[in-house]
Amino acid sequence: MKAVHFGAGNIGRGFIGYLLYKSGYDITFVDIFGKVVDDINKYKKYTVITLNTSQNKEGVENVRAVNLKDSDSLEKEVLQADLITTSLGLNNLKSTGELLRGFLKKRSEVSKKPLDIIACENALFATDVLKKVIFDGADKKFQEYLEKYAGFPNCAVDRIVPNVNIEKELPIDVAVEDFYEWDIEKNKIKINNNIKGAEYVEKLDPYLERKLFLLNGAHATIAYLGYLKNYKFIHEAIKNEYIKKVIVGFHKEAVQALSIKHKIDINILKEYSNKLLKRFENKYLKDDVTRVGRDPIRKLSSNDRLITPLKLCCDLKIDFKDILCGVAAGYLFNYKDDEKAQEIQKIIENDGISKAISNISQIKEGEYLNNMIMNKYEELKRQL
Incomplete structure:
Protein backbone atom coordinates (compact mmCIF):
# COMPACT_ATOMS: atom_id res chain seq x y z
CA MET A 1 0.00 0.00 0.00
CA LYS A 203 -19.79 8.66 14.93
CA LEU A 204 -16.87 11.05 15.08
CA ASP A 205 -18.49 14.19 16.55
CA PRO A 206 -18.04 13.23 20.23
CA TYR A 207 -14.36 12.36 19.70
CA LEU A 208 -13.67 15.58 17.82
CA GLU A 209 -15.27 17.82 20.41
CA ARG A 210 -13.89 15.90 23.38
CA LYS A 211 -10.39 16.43 22.03
CA LEU A 212 -11.00 20.00 20.87
CA PHE A 213 -12.40 21.12 24.23
CA LEU A 214 -10.48 19.10 26.81
CA LEU A 215 -7.09 18.91 25.10
CA ASN A 216 -6.81 21.83 22.68
CA GLY A 217 -8.92 24.33 24.61
CA ALA A 218 -7.35 23.61 27.98
CA HIS A 219 -3.86 23.43 26.45
CA ALA A 220 -4.28 26.89 24.90
CA THR A 221 -5.59 28.24 28.20
CA ILE A 222 -2.51 26.97 30.06
CA ALA A 223 -0.35 28.60 27.39
CA TYR A 224 -2.07 32.00 27.56
CA LEU A 225 -2.23 32.15 31.36
CA GLY A 226 1.30 30.76 31.58
CA TYR A 227 2.56 33.45 29.22
CA LEU A 228 0.86 36.16 31.26
CA LYS A 229 2.53 34.81 34.39
CA ASN A 230 5.94 34.55 32.69
CA TYR A 231 6.28 30.78 32.55
CA LYS A 232 8.29 29.25 29.72
CA PHE A 233 6.94 25.70 29.63
CA ILE A 234 3.47 24.13 29.89
CA HIS A 235 4.55 21.70 32.62
CA GLU A 236 5.73 24.63 34.74
CA ALA A 237 2.58 26.72 34.16
CA ILE A 238 0.16 23.92 35.09
CA LYS A 239 1.82 23.66 38.53
CA ASN A 240 0.79 27.24 39.32
CA GLU A 241 -2.09 27.02 41.81
CA TYR A 242 -4.26 29.59 40.00
CA ILE A 243 -3.69 28.11 36.54
CA LYS A 244 -4.30 24.54 37.76
CA LYS A 245 -7.58 25.66 39.35
CA VAL A 246 -8.71 27.31 36.10
CA ILE A 247 -7.85 24.22 34.02
CA VAL A 248 -9.63 21.83 36.40
CA GLY A 249 -12.64 24.18 36.23
CA PHE A 250 -12.38 24.42 32.42
CA HIS A 251 -12.52 20.62 32.22
CA LYS A 252 -15.43 20.40 34.65
CA GLU A 253 -17.48 22.85 32.59
CA ALA A 254 -16.59 21.23 29.26
CA VAL A 255 -17.19 17.69 30.58
CA GLN A 256 -20.69 18.65 31.68
CA ALA A 257 -21.49 20.16 28.30
CA LEU A 258 -20.08 17.20 26.34
CA SER A 259 -21.93 14.68 28.49
CA ILE A 260 -25.25 16.42 27.89
CA LYS A 261 -24.76 17.09 24.17
CA HIS A 262 -23.40 13.69 23.16
CA LYS A 263 -25.03 11.57 25.90
CA ILE A 264 -21.62 10.28 27.05
CA ASP A 265 -21.18 8.76 30.51
CA ILE A 266 -19.68 11.60 32.54
CA ASN A 267 -17.30 9.18 34.30
CA ILE A 268 -15.73 8.24 30.95
CA LEU A 269 -15.14 11.92 30.24
CA LYS A 270 -13.69 12.48 33.71
CA GLU A 271 -11.27 9.58 33.16
CA TYR A 272 -10.14 11.20 29.87
CA SER A 273 -9.80 14.53 31.68
CA ASN A 274 -7.55 13.01 34.35
CA LYS A 275 -5.27 11.51 31.66
CA LEU A 276 -4.93 14.91 30.02
CA LEU A 277 -4.02 16.68 33.25
CA LYS A 278 -1.16 14.20 33.70
CA ARG A 279 -0.06 14.76 30.11
CA PHE A 280 0.07 18.52 30.66
CA GLU A 281 2.42 17.89 33.60
CA ASN A 282 4.91 15.82 31.56
CA LYS A 283 8.16 17.72 32.17
CA TYR A 284 10.04 15.70 29.54
CA LEU A 285 8.07 17.39 26.74
CA LYS A 286 9.39 20.87 27.59
CA ASP A 287 6.53 22.31 25.54
CA ASP A 288 6.95 26.07 25.18
CA VAL A 289 3.86 28.16 26.05
CA THR A 290 4.48 30.38 23.00
CA ARG A 291 4.37 27.33 20.71
CA VAL A 292 1.11 26.09 22.18
CA GLY A 293 -0.43 29.57 22.16
CA ARG A 294 0.69 30.56 18.65
CA ASP A 295 -1.80 31.88 16.10
CA PRO A 296 -4.47 33.08 18.56
CA ILE A 297 -6.59 34.37 15.65
CA ARG A 298 -7.31 30.74 14.72
CA LYS A 299 -7.60 29.53 18.30
CA LEU A 300 -10.09 32.30 19.18
CA SER A 301 -12.17 31.87 16.03
CA SER A 302 -15.87 31.04 16.28
CA ASN A 303 -15.59 27.30 15.59
CA ASP A 304 -12.37 26.50 17.40
CA ARG A 305 -11.18 25.25 20.80
CA LEU A 306 -12.22 28.12 23.08
CA ILE A 307 -15.28 29.79 21.61
CA THR A 308 -17.07 26.52 20.73
CA PRO A 309 -17.15 25.17 24.32
CA LEU A 310 -17.94 28.66 25.61
CA LYS A 311 -21.02 28.92 23.37
CA LEU A 312 -22.11 25.36 24.15
CA CYS A 313 -21.97 25.95 27.90
CA CYS A 314 -23.85 29.20 27.47
CA ASP A 315 -26.56 27.49 25.38
CA LEU A 316 -26.90 24.68 27.94
CA LYS A 317 -26.93 27.17 30.83
CA ILE A 318 -23.78 25.63 32.33
CA ASP A 319 -21.30 27.78 34.23
CA PHE A 320 -18.43 28.82 31.92
CA LYS A 321 -16.30 31.12 34.08
CA ASP A 322 -13.08 29.13 33.58
CA ILE A 323 -13.52 28.68 29.83
CA LEU A 324 -14.21 32.41 29.74
CA CYS A 325 -10.89 32.97 31.50
CA GLY A 326 -9.10 31.06 28.73
CA VAL A 327 -10.76 33.18 26.04
CA ALA A 328 -9.92 36.45 27.77
CA ALA A 329 -6.31 35.33 28.32
CA GLY A 330 -6.08 34.60 24.60
CA TYR A 331 -6.89 38.22 23.82
CA LEU A 332 -4.09 39.27 26.20
CA PHE A 333 -1.50 37.06 24.47
CA ASN A 334 0.81 39.73 23.02
CA TYR A 335 3.91 37.68 22.20
CA LYS A 336 6.04 39.93 19.99
CA ASP A 337 7.26 37.16 17.67
CA ASP A 338 3.74 35.92 16.90
CA GLU A 339 2.39 37.79 13.87
CA LYS A 340 -1.21 36.76 14.53
CA ALA A 341 -1.01 37.81 18.18
CA GLN A 342 0.21 41.21 17.08
CA GLU A 343 -2.69 41.53 14.62
CA ILE A 344 -5.13 41.08 17.51
CA GLN A 345 -3.28 43.60 19.66
CA LYS A 346 -3.42 46.13 16.83
CA ILE A 347 -7.20 45.75 16.53
CA ILE A 348 -7.56 46.16 20.31
CA GLU A 349 -5.33 49.23 20.29
CA ASN A 350 -7.16 50.88 17.37
CA ASP A 351 -10.78 49.78 17.87
CA GLY A 352 -11.08 48.33 21.39
CA ILE A 353 -11.48 44.83 22.82
CA SER A 354 -15.20 44.55 21.98
CA LYS A 355 -14.48 45.15 18.29
CA ALA A 356 -11.65 42.62 18.38
CA ILE A 357 -14.00 39.99 19.86
CA SER A 358 -16.50 40.76 17.11
CA ASN A 359 -13.88 40.48 14.35
CA ILE A 360 -11.96 37.45 15.61
CA SER A 361 -14.59 35.37 17.45
CA GLN A 362 -17.63 36.50 15.42
CA ILE A 363 -19.54 37.50 18.57
CA LYS A 364 -21.14 40.85 17.82
CA GLU A 365 -20.61 43.93 19.95
CA GLY A 366 -23.33 44.33 22.54
CA GLU A 367 -24.10 40.59 22.70
CA TYR A 368 -24.04 38.87 26.08
CA LEU A 369 -20.92 36.77 25.44
CA ASN A 370 -19.04 39.71 23.94
CA ASN A 371 -19.68 41.67 27.13
CA MET A 372 -18.67 38.71 29.31
CA ILE A 373 -15.37 38.25 27.46
CA MET A 374 -14.72 41.99 27.55
CA ASN A 375 -15.31 42.17 31.31
CA LYS A 376 -13.07 39.17 31.99
CA TYR A 377 -10.39 40.65 29.73
CA GLU A 378 -10.42 43.88 31.73
CA GLU A 379 -10.35 41.92 34.99
CA LEU A 380 -7.32 39.87 33.94
CA LYS A 381 -5.60 42.95 32.60
CA ARG A 382 -5.93 44.67 35.99
CA GLN A 383 -4.38 41.63 37.68
CA LEU A 384 -1.20 41.82 35.57
Whole structure:
Protein backbone atom coordinates (compact mmCIF):
# COMPACT_ATOMS: atom_id res chain seq x y z
CA MET A 1 0.00 0.00 0.00
CA LYS A 2 1.30 3.45 -0.92
CA ALA A 3 0.67 6.54 1.22
CA VAL A 4 1.34 10.16 0.28
CA HIS A 5 1.49 12.53 3.23
CA PHE A 6 1.37 16.30 2.76
CA GLY A 7 3.40 18.00 5.51
CA ALA A 8 6.73 16.53 6.60
CA GLY A 9 6.86 18.45 9.87
CA ASN A 10 6.97 16.98 13.37
CA ILE A 11 3.35 15.78 13.31
CA GLY A 12 3.74 14.31 9.85
CA ARG A 13 6.89 12.37 10.73
CA GLY A 14 6.31 11.71 14.42
CA PHE A 15 2.65 10.75 14.34
CA ILE A 16 0.96 10.02 10.99
CA GLY A 17 4.06 8.79 9.18
CA TYR A 18 5.05 6.73 12.23
CA LEU A 19 1.71 4.90 12.38
CA LEU A 20 1.57 4.39 8.61
CA TYR A 21 5.05 2.87 8.66
CA LYS A 22 4.02 0.50 11.49
CA SER A 23 1.04 -0.45 9.31
CA GLY A 24 3.25 -1.44 6.37
CA TYR A 25 2.73 1.56 4.08
CA ASP A 26 5.31 2.76 1.58
CA ILE A 27 5.43 6.46 2.55
CA THR A 28 6.20 9.52 0.44
CA PHE A 29 6.22 12.86 2.25
CA VAL A 30 5.36 16.09 0.43
CA ASP A 31 6.70 19.40 1.71
CA ILE A 32 7.54 22.88 0.48
CA PHE A 33 10.74 23.16 2.54
CA GLY A 34 13.60 21.93 0.40
CA LYS A 35 15.89 21.14 3.34
CA VAL A 36 13.37 18.72 4.87
CA VAL A 37 12.73 17.07 1.49
CA ASP A 38 16.46 16.77 0.81
CA ASP A 39 17.17 15.31 4.27
CA ILE A 40 14.43 12.70 3.94
CA ASN A 41 15.74 11.64 0.53
CA LYS A 42 19.31 11.64 1.80
CA TYR A 43 18.79 9.51 4.90
CA LYS A 44 15.60 7.63 3.86
CA LYS A 45 14.91 7.00 7.54
CA TYR A 46 14.47 8.76 10.89
CA THR A 47 13.97 7.96 14.56
CA VAL A 48 10.85 8.68 16.64
CA ILE A 49 11.91 9.39 20.22
CA THR A 50 9.14 8.96 22.82
CA LEU A 51 9.50 11.28 25.80
CA ASN A 52 8.36 10.06 29.19
CA THR A 53 10.18 8.97 32.34
CA SER A 54 12.65 7.33 29.95
CA GLN A 55 13.31 7.68 26.24
CA ASN A 56 12.14 5.01 23.82
CA LYS A 57 13.39 5.07 20.22
CA GLU A 58 11.77 3.53 17.14
CA GLY A 59 13.01 3.73 13.56
CA VAL A 60 10.93 4.67 10.52
CA GLU A 61 12.63 3.44 7.35
CA ASN A 62 12.40 3.42 3.55
CA VAL A 63 10.74 6.85 3.35
CA ARG A 64 11.17 9.42 0.63
CA ALA A 65 9.95 12.91 -0.15
CA VAL A 66 8.80 15.13 -2.99
CA ASN A 67 8.91 18.91 -3.11
CA LEU A 68 5.47 20.51 -3.34
CA LYS A 69 6.69 22.51 -6.35
CA ASP A 70 7.75 19.39 -8.28
CA SER A 71 4.45 18.90 -10.12
CA ASP A 72 5.55 16.02 -12.34
CA SER A 73 6.87 13.89 -9.47
CA LEU A 74 3.92 14.78 -7.26
CA GLU A 75 1.44 13.80 -9.97
CA LYS A 76 3.05 10.35 -10.24
CA GLU A 77 2.76 9.86 -6.48
CA VAL A 78 -0.94 10.82 -6.41
CA LEU A 79 -1.70 8.59 -9.40
CA GLN A 80 -0.29 5.57 -7.54
CA ALA A 81 -1.49 6.35 -3.99
CA ASP A 82 -3.83 4.19 -1.95
CA LEU A 83 -3.97 6.80 0.82
CA ILE A 84 -3.43 10.57 0.90
CA THR A 85 -3.12 12.29 4.29
CA THR A 86 -2.30 15.82 5.41
CA SER A 87 -0.91 17.57 8.48
CA LEU A 88 -0.06 21.02 7.17
CA GLY A 89 -2.50 23.32 8.95
CA LEU A 90 -6.13 24.17 8.27
CA ASN A 91 -5.14 27.37 6.46
CA ASN A 92 -3.27 25.38 3.82
CA LEU A 93 -6.09 23.00 2.92
CA LYS A 94 -7.54 25.29 0.24
CA SER A 95 -4.34 25.46 -1.79
CA THR A 96 -3.71 21.75 -1.23
CA GLY A 97 -7.22 20.85 -2.38
CA GLU A 98 -6.83 22.93 -5.53
CA LEU A 99 -3.54 21.19 -6.25
CA LEU A 100 -4.97 17.72 -5.58
CA ARG A 101 -7.99 18.40 -7.79
CA GLY A 102 -5.82 18.52 -10.91
CA PHE A 103 -3.90 15.37 -10.01
CA LEU A 104 -7.07 13.47 -9.10
CA LYS A 105 -8.68 14.58 -12.37
CA LYS A 106 -5.74 13.01 -14.21
CA ARG A 107 -6.09 9.91 -12.05
CA SER A 108 -9.79 9.62 -12.99
CA GLU A 109 -8.75 9.34 -16.64
CA VAL A 110 -6.30 6.48 -16.13
CA SER A 111 -7.28 4.54 -13.00
CA LYS A 112 -10.30 3.10 -11.19
CA LYS A 113 -8.23 2.15 -8.15
CA PRO A 114 -9.95 3.36 -4.96
CA LEU A 115 -8.18 5.56 -2.41
CA ASP A 116 -8.86 7.47 0.80
CA ILE A 117 -8.04 11.10 1.53
CA ILE A 118 -7.81 12.13 5.21
CA ALA A 119 -6.98 15.60 6.55
CA CYS A 120 -5.29 15.06 9.92
CA GLU A 121 -5.56 18.61 11.25
CA ASN A 122 -6.34 20.19 14.62
CA ALA A 123 -9.80 21.31 13.47
CA LEU A 124 -13.37 20.06 13.31
CA PHE A 125 -14.20 18.09 10.12
CA ALA A 126 -11.04 19.13 8.28
CA THR A 127 -11.49 16.45 5.60
CA ASP A 128 -14.87 17.98 4.74
CA VAL A 129 -13.08 21.29 4.16
CA LEU A 130 -10.57 19.61 1.83
CA LYS A 131 -13.29 17.66 0.03
CA LYS A 132 -15.35 20.80 -0.60
CA VAL A 133 -12.38 22.54 -2.24
CA ILE A 134 -11.79 19.55 -4.51
CA PHE A 135 -15.48 19.15 -5.42
CA ASP A 136 -16.15 22.87 -5.94
CA GLY A 137 -13.86 22.90 -8.98
CA ALA A 138 -14.92 19.52 -10.38
CA ASP A 139 -17.37 18.85 -13.21
CA LYS A 140 -20.24 16.42 -12.71
CA LYS A 141 -18.46 13.42 -14.25
CA PHE A 142 -15.39 13.99 -12.10
CA GLN A 143 -17.54 14.40 -8.97
CA GLU A 144 -19.23 11.08 -9.72
CA TYR A 145 -15.81 9.44 -10.05
CA LEU A 146 -14.70 10.87 -6.70
CA GLU A 147 -17.88 9.72 -4.95
CA LYS A 148 -17.36 6.19 -6.28
CA TYR A 149 -13.63 5.75 -5.89
CA ALA A 150 -12.42 8.23 -3.26
CA GLY A 151 -13.17 8.05 0.46
CA PHE A 152 -13.13 11.29 2.46
CA PRO A 153 -13.32 10.31 6.16
CA ASN A 154 -12.92 12.96 8.83
CA CYS A 155 -10.72 12.16 11.78
CA ALA A 156 -9.60 13.34 15.21
CA VAL A 157 -5.84 13.33 15.85
CA ASP A 158 -4.06 13.73 19.16
CA ARG A 159 -0.34 13.65 19.85
CA ILE A 160 1.83 16.39 21.34
CA VAL A 161 4.99 16.83 19.28
CA PRO A 162 6.99 19.66 20.86
CA ASN A 163 10.10 21.35 19.51
CA VAL A 164 12.10 20.00 22.41
CA ASN A 165 15.86 20.34 22.42
CA ILE A 166 17.23 16.79 22.58
CA GLU A 167 20.17 15.02 21.06
CA LYS A 168 19.34 13.64 17.59
CA GLU A 169 21.40 11.41 15.35
CA LEU A 170 19.74 12.81 12.23
CA PRO A 171 18.22 16.28 11.68
CA ILE A 172 14.85 14.72 10.80
CA ASP A 173 14.58 12.64 13.98
CA VAL A 174 11.54 13.73 15.98
CA ALA A 175 10.53 13.68 19.67
CA VAL A 176 6.94 12.89 20.70
CA GLU A 177 4.90 12.21 23.82
CA ASP A 178 3.99 8.60 24.55
CA PHE A 179 0.23 9.15 24.19
CA TYR A 180 -1.52 9.26 20.80
CA GLU A 181 -5.01 8.87 19.41
CA TRP A 182 -6.26 8.76 15.80
CA ASP A 183 -10.03 8.31 15.40
CA ILE A 184 -11.32 7.85 11.83
CA GLU A 185 -14.87 7.85 10.44
CA LYS A 186 -15.51 4.18 9.69
CA ASN A 187 -18.38 4.54 7.24
CA LYS A 188 -16.50 6.83 4.83
CA ILE A 189 -13.42 4.63 4.35
CA LYS A 190 -12.96 2.95 0.97
CA ILE A 191 -9.95 0.66 1.53
CA ASN A 192 -7.66 1.89 4.32
CA ASN A 193 -9.39 0.15 7.22
CA ASN A 194 -6.41 -1.42 8.93
CA ILE A 195 -4.10 1.36 10.11
CA LYS A 196 -2.43 0.13 13.29
CA GLY A 197 -3.03 2.43 16.24
CA ALA A 198 -6.05 4.09 14.63
CA GLU A 199 -9.59 3.57 15.92
CA TYR A 200 -12.42 3.43 13.40
CA VAL A 201 -15.61 4.91 14.84
CA GLU A 202 -19.23 5.11 13.67
CA LYS A 203 -19.79 8.66 14.93
CA LEU A 204 -16.87 11.05 15.08
CA ASP A 205 -18.49 14.19 16.55
CA PRO A 206 -18.04 13.23 20.23
CA TYR A 207 -14.36 12.36 19.70
CA LEU A 208 -13.67 15.58 17.82
CA GLU A 209 -15.27 17.82 20.41
CA ARG A 210 -13.89 15.90 23.38
CA LYS A 211 -10.39 16.43 22.03
CA LEU A 212 -11.00 20.00 20.87
CA PHE A 213 -12.40 21.12 24.23
CA LEU A 214 -10.48 19.10 26.81
CA LEU A 215 -7.09 18.91 25.10
CA ASN A 216 -6.81 21.83 22.68
CA GLY A 217 -8.92 24.33 24.61
CA ALA A 218 -7.35 23.61 27.98
CA HIS A 219 -3.86 23.43 26.45
CA ALA A 220 -4.28 26.89 24.90
CA THR A 221 -5.59 28.24 28.20
CA ILE A 222 -2.51 26.97 30.06
CA ALA A 223 -0.35 28.60 27.39
CA TYR A 224 -2.07 32.00 27.56
CA LEU A 225 -2.23 32.15 31.36
CA GLY A 226 1.30 30.76 31.58
CA TYR A 227 2.56 33.45 29.22
CA LEU A 228 0.86 36.16 31.26
CA LYS A 229 2.53 34.81 34.39
CA ASN A 230 5.94 34.55 32.69
CA TYR A 231 6.28 30.78 32.55
CA LYS A 232 8.29 29.25 29.72
CA PHE A 233 6.94 25.70 29.63
CA ILE A 234 3.47 24.13 29.89
CA HIS A 235 4.55 21.70 32.62
CA GLU A 236 5.73 24.63 34.74
CA ALA A 237 2.58 26.72 34.16
CA ILE A 238 0.16 23.92 35.09
CA LYS A 239 1.82 23.66 38.53
CA ASN A 240 0.79 27.24 39.32
CA GLU A 241 -2.09 27.02 41.81
CA TYR A 242 -4.26 29.59 40.00
CA ILE A 243 -3.69 28.11 36.54
CA LYS A 244 -4.30 24.54 37.76
CA LYS A 245 -7.58 25.66 39.35
CA VAL A 246 -8.71 27.31 36.10
CA ILE A 247 -7.85 24.22 34.02
CA VAL A 248 -9.63 21.83 36.40
CA GLY A 249 -12.64 24.18 36.23
CA PHE A 250 -12.38 24.42 32.42
CA HIS A 251 -12.52 20.62 32.22
CA LYS A 252 -15.43 20.40 34.65
CA GLU A 253 -17.48 22.85 32.59
CA ALA A 254 -16.59 21.23 29.26
CA VAL A 255 -17.19 17.69 30.58
CA GLN A 256 -20.69 18.65 31.68
CA ALA A 257 -21.49 20.16 28.30
CA LEU A 258 -20.08 17.20 26.34
CA SER A 259 -21.93 14.68 28.49
CA ILE A 260 -25.25 16.42 27.89
CA LYS A 261 -24.76 17.09 24.17
CA HIS A 262 -23.40 13.69 23.16
CA LYS A 263 -25.03 11.57 25.90
CA ILE A 264 -21.62 10.28 27.05
CA ASP A 265 -21.18 8.76 30.51
CA ILE A 266 -19.68 11.60 32.54
CA ASN A 267 -17.30 9.18 34.30
CA ILE A 268 -15.73 8.24 30.95
CA LEU A 269 -15.14 11.92 30.24
CA LYS A 270 -13.69 12.48 33.71
CA GLU A 271 -11.27 9.58 33.16
CA TYR A 272 -10.14 11.20 29.87
CA SER A 273 -9.80 14.53 31.68
CA ASN A 274 -7.55 13.01 34.35
CA LYS A 275 -5.27 11.51 31.66
CA LEU A 276 -4.93 14.91 30.02
CA LEU A 277 -4.02 16.68 33.25
CA LYS A 278 -1.16 14.20 33.70
CA ARG A 279 -0.06 14.76 30.11
CA PHE A 280 0.07 18.52 30.66
CA GLU A 281 2.42 17.89 33.60
CA ASN A 282 4.91 15.82 31.56
CA LYS A 283 8.16 17.72 32.17
CA TYR A 284 10.04 15.70 29.54
CA LEU A 285 8.07 17.39 26.74
CA LYS A 286 9.39 20.87 27.59
CA ASP A 287 6.53 22.31 25.54
CA ASP A 288 6.95 26.07 25.18
CA VAL A 289 3.86 28.16 26.05
CA THR A 290 4.48 30.38 23.00
CA ARG A 291 4.37 27.33 20.71
CA VAL A 292 1.11 26.09 22.18
CA GLY A 293 -0.43 29.57 22.16
CA ARG A 294 0.69 30.56 18.65
CA ASP A 295 -1.80 31.88 16.10
CA PRO A 296 -4.47 33.08 18.56
CA ILE A 297 -6.59 34.37 15.65
CA ARG A 298 -7.31 30.74 14.72
CA LYS A 299 -7.60 29.53 18.30
CA LEU A 300 -10.09 32.30 19.18
CA SER A 301 -12.17 31.87 16.03
CA SER A 302 -15.87 31.04 16.28
CA ASN A 303 -15.59 27.30 15.59
CA ASP A 304 -12.37 26.50 17.40
CA ARG A 305 -11.18 25.25 20.80
CA LEU A 306 -12.22 28.12 23.08
CA ILE A 307 -15.28 29.79 21.61
CA THR A 308 -17.07 26.52 20.73
CA PRO A 309 -17.15 25.17 24.32
CA LEU A 310 -17.94 28.66 25.61
CA LYS A 311 -21.02 28.92 23.37
CA LEU A 312 -22.11 25.36 24.15
CA CYS A 313 -21.97 25.95 27.90
CA CYS A 314 -23.85 29.20 27.47
CA ASP A 315 -26.56 27.49 25.38
CA LEU A 316 -26.90 24.68 27.94
CA LYS A 317 -26.93 27.17 30.83
CA ILE A 318 -23.78 25.63 32.33
CA ASP A 319 -21.30 27.78 34.23
CA PHE A 320 -18.43 28.82 31.92
CA LYS A 321 -16.30 31.12 34.08
CA ASP A 322 -13.08 29.13 33.58
CA ILE A 323 -13.52 28.68 29.83
CA LEU A 324 -14.21 32.41 29.74
CA CYS A 325 -10.89 32.97 31.50
CA GLY A 326 -9.10 31.06 28.73
CA VAL A 327 -10.76 33.18 26.04
CA ALA A 328 -9.92 36.45 27.77
CA ALA A 329 -6.31 35.33 28.32
CA GLY A 330 -6.08 34.60 24.60
CA TYR A 331 -6.89 38.22 23.82
CA LEU A 332 -4.09 39.27 26.20
CA PHE A 333 -1.50 37.06 24.47
CA ASN A 334 0.81 39.73 23.02
CA TYR A 335 3.91 37.68 22.20
CA LYS A 336 6.04 39.93 19.99
CA ASP A 337 7.26 37.16 17.67
CA ASP A 338 3.74 35.92 16.90
CA GLU A 339 2.39 37.79 13.87
CA LYS A 340 -1.21 36.76 14.53
CA ALA A 341 -1.01 37.81 18.18
CA GLN A 342 0.21 41.21 17.08
CA GLU A 343 -2.69 41.53 14.62
CA ILE A 344 -5.13 41.08 17.51
CA GLN A 345 -3.28 43.60 19.66
CA LYS A 346 -3.42 46.13 16.83
CA ILE A 347 -7.20 45.75 16.53
CA ILE A 348 -7.56 46.16 20.31
CA GLU A 349 -5.33 49.23 20.29
CA ASN A 350 -7.16 50.88 17.37
CA ASP A 351 -10.78 49.78 17.87
CA GLY A 352 -11.08 48.33 21.39
CA ILE A 353 -11.48 44.83 22.82
CA SER A 354 -15.20 44.55 21.98
CA LYS A 355 -14.48 45.15 18.29
CA ALA A 356 -11.65 42.62 18.38
CA ILE A 357 -14.00 39.99 19.86
CA SER A 358 -16.50 40.76 17.11
CA ASN A 359 -13.88 40.48 14.35
CA ILE A 360 -11.96 37.45 15.61
CA SER A 361 -14.59 35.37 17.45
CA GLN A 362 -17.63 36.50 15.42
CA ILE A 363 -19.54 37.50 18.57
CA LYS A 364 -21.14 40.85 17.82
CA GLU A 365 -20.61 43.93 19.95
CA GLY A 366 -23.33 44.33 22.54
CA GLU A 367 -24.10 40.59 22.70
CA TYR A 368 -24.04 38.87 26.08
CA LEU A 369 -20.92 36.77 25.44
CA ASN A 370 -19.04 39.71 23.94
CA ASN A 371 -19.68 41.67 27.13
CA MET A 372 -18.67 38.71 29.31
CA ILE A 373 -15.37 38.25 27.46
CA MET A 374 -14.72 41.99 27.55
CA ASN A 375 -15.31 42.17 31.31
CA LYS A 376 -13.07 39.17 31.99
CA TYR A 377 -10.39 40.65 29.73
CA GLU A 378 -10.42 43.88 31.73
CA GLU A 379 -10.35 41.92 34.99
CA LEU A 380 -7.32 39.87 33.94
CA LYS A 381 -5.60 42.95 32.60
CA ARG A 382 -5.93 44.67 35.99
CA GLN A 383 -4.38 41.63 37.68
CA LEU A 384 -1.20 41.82 35.57
